[in-house]
Amino acid sequence: MKTSKSTNEASKPTDxxxxxxxxxxxxxxxxxxxxxxGEMLALLExxxxxxxxxxxxxVVRSAEALDQQQxxxxxxxxxxxxxxxxxxxxxxxxxxxxxxxxxxxxxxxHQLPVTTxxxxxxxxxGRVQNSFRRNHSLLNQSLDKLQSLIQMMQAxxxxx
Numbered sequence: 704m705k706t707s708k709s710t711n712e713a714s715k716p717t718d719x720x721x722x723x724x725x726x727x728x729x730x731x732x733x734x735x736x737x738x739x740x741g742e743m744l745a746l747l748e749x750x751x752x753x754x755x756x757x758x759x760x761x762v763v764r765s766a767e768a769l770d771q772q773q774x775x776x777x778x779x780x781x782x783x784x785x786x787x788x789x790x791x792x793x794x795x796x797x798x799x800x801x802x803x804x805x806x807x808x809x810x811x812x813h814q815l816p817v818t819t820x821x822x823x824x825x826x827x828x829g830r831v832q833n834s835f836r837r838n839h840s841l842l843n844q845s846l847d848k849l850q851s852l853i854q855m856m857q858a859x860x861x862x863x
Contacts, residue, residue: 719810725790726813732783733820739779740827743772747834754841762842 746768753761791800794808802821806814 722790722793722810725786725793726809726817729783729786729790730813730816730820732779732786733817733824736776736779736783737820737824737827739772739776740824740831743769743776743831744827744834746772747831747838751834751838751841754838754845757845 746765750762750765750769753765787800787802787805788798791798791805794800794805796804796808802817806818806821809817
């Protein structure tokens with residue numbers, strides 16, 4: 704019986720040594736995703752400022768930058784999802800397991816950092832979504848004003 708205990712204990716560090724690089728890669732991917740959402744938030748603030756100042760050229764530039772950033776975010780989210788899937792497999796869970804399911808299975812020293820990163824991403828994602836809605840509303844207001852001006856200018860005018 705002692706032999707099987709030693710074998711089990713000996714296999715644990717090997718399992719942990721295989722798991723640690725996956726955990727580190729997940730943390731790196733989460734940090735990258737968080738950074739890109741931060742960049743998106745900064746771009747949304749620039750767009751809001753452009754709309755507020757009425758500089759059409761800057762609004763167009765910011766829209767193009769936001770479109771590019773959306774592609775970057777799609778890429779880093781895919782990378783994070785791949786890392787998350789590999790970690791899930793290593794933990795004996797389905798590939799689509801959520802972080803809520805995976806975090807309790809991580810070694811204790813890694814639970815808090817991963818939990819914190821996931822929480823920060825969810826928080827900043829909410830802020831990004833709110834900024835999108837706010838900017839969308841501002842842009843709609845600007846378009847409504849422009850449409851009103853166009854209609855006024857197209858109305859039949861009396862000769863002077």
